[in-house]
Amino acid sequence: MKGAKQMAISQDLLEILACPVCKVKVEMNEDASALKCPQCKRVYPIRDDIPVMLIDEATIEDEEPASQS
Numbered sequence: 001m002k003g004a005k006q007m008a009i010s011q012d013l014l015e016i017l018a019c020p021v022c023k024v025k026v027e028m029n030e031d032a033s034a035l036k037c038p039q040c041k042r043v044y045p046i047r048d049d050i051p052v053m054l055i056d057e058a059t060i061e062d063e064e065p066a067s068q069s
């Protein structure tokens, strides 16, 4: 485990954010660049430290890593 990273989104804000589809709490990804819903696997981007909790902006993350080139 590395030391604590600087988080773009505060823990307080993260607590109140929920997936607009499932209404469950979202989780920040490892590099704090997006928020992921554990239920529907949608990934909501964070832009300029502001989470974009819009279904249209979300991408759905597959279990297997997509290799795009």
Ligand SMILES: [Zn+2]
Pocket: 019, 020, 021, 022, 023, 024, 037, 038, 039, 040, 041, 042
């Ligand atoms: Zn969801």
